[in-house]
Amino acid sequence: MEMTTMFKKKILAAALVAASLAAAPAMAKVDAAEVAKLGNELTPTGAEKAGNAAGTIPAWDGGIKQPPACYKGGDFLCNPFPDDKPLFVITAQNMEQYKANLTPGQMAMMKKYPDTYRMPVYQTRRSHAVPDFVAERTKKNAVETETVGNTGLKGLNLQGYPFPIPKNGLEVIWNHIGRYRGSSLERTIGQVTPQANGVYSMVMFKDQVAVRNTLTDIQPGEEENVMFYFKQQVVAPARLAGNVLLVHETIDQVKEPRLAWIYNAGQRRVRRAPQVAYDGPGTASDGMRTSDNFDLYNGAPDRYEWTLVGKKEMYIPYNSYKLDEKGLKYDDMIKPGHINQDLARYELHRVWVVEAKLRQGTRHIYAQRNFFIDEDSWVASAIDHYDGRGNLWRVAESHNMYYYNGGVSGYALETLYDLNAGRYLALGFENEEAKGANWDVKFSKVEFKPNALRQEGVR
DSSP: OOHHHHHHEEEEHOHHHGGGGGOOOOOOOOOOOTTTTTOOOOOOSSSSSSSTTTTTSOOOOOOOOOTTTTTOOOSSSOSOOOOOOSSEEEOOTTTTGGGGGGGGGHHHHHHHHHHHHHHHEEOOOOOOOOOHHHHHHHHHHHHHOEEEETTTSSSSSTTSSSSSOOOHHHHHHHHHOOOOOSSSSOOOOOEHHHHHHHOOOOOOEEEEEEEEGGGGGOOTTTTTTTEEEEEEEEEHHHHHHEEEEEEEEETTTTTTTOOEEEEEEETTTEOOTTTTTTSSSSOTTSSSSSSSGTTTTTTTTEEEEEEEEEEEEEEEEEOGGGGGGOOHHHHHOOOOSSSGGGGOEEEEEEEEEEEEEEOOOOOSSSSSEEEEEEETOEEEEEEEEEOOOHHHHHHHEEEEEEEETTEEEEEEEEEEETTTTTEEEEEEEEEEEEOOOBBSOOOOOGGSSSHHHHHOOOO
């Protein structure tokens, strides 16, 4: 636990003003003067518009407002910054020079893999953009959204960020959970859990996601406690193909916990799946992630006490277009111990730092999680996971990129490294697939009903 304590003290010393927010009441209201900052000195989603004093973080100028000239349409993106070169590379040999801006997890990875785990650092580009209607709903949420106990929200305007001016750690976490994800998404992606020597077998998923108020036939007032619907079908390998997971992600999980069902193709039956939550095993993950490791973190936040430590400048994965390059071979991406870090891109950004400790009377395999959340997009960029003895166990990173064809910040890959096992999980591979992420697909509510799972799960 010593590493965690020392790191927390450093952040507190560097971010006294932001850290003072942690003392605010859990249900603190945002007054009119604060709301007026949105779109002025703050971005529409609550980040600082200004750059930093050193000039190493630029001012936000609206992000990527339109696709770059290299983009010719379709599902796959081109790199809008093809001429950028690394400013420097952080390695095990020089990390002490940069440790003030590194997470404990990043430093632990360099110590474990001193010859191969490196962090190429590029020019900072604040590419996240905000559609006008998202900005409007976010401003409404600033005065209308409230937390409900430890697990839910009320007054949430969907497709707007819940707490653009957060007053405590729980509100920051809700900004990640409830962030703008577009209207709907369909994609085919791969997941790997390589052995320590790098040998892997790819599991392919077909994901479908729809925000509740974007369904073509949803009625006003219908299923109002649902935030979004998620359906995931395993399409390969053959031994798993046809299994389908369906989730109705609820908003107020005090009122109504997450609803989940699984269709087992071998048994040809649909059953409720309460284990798809918290530290239940992740789908086809070989024990390498929990259910709430998906999207780096998801689900009801009631099992942790959330402390807002403050805001800090850190090197995080960003604009990871190289990792999403069409035609890039999976064998060139997947290496022993970790992904090919030469394809990664890190930038200096301001992040919100939140410490989560297991709430008394609850259980989870992770006794503590430290979150590093990008201020512009509210995407969790890195999470360090600690076991019950206070030892750093797993290190998660999201290789962020802005999908300018969908107007959404998401991931090229999400990774979760197990320091003890010398293995990892990586999810999001689409480079060798025929199609990339489709943000224009439309869904009806019947497609997310449990009765529809049998039709989806035909082998």
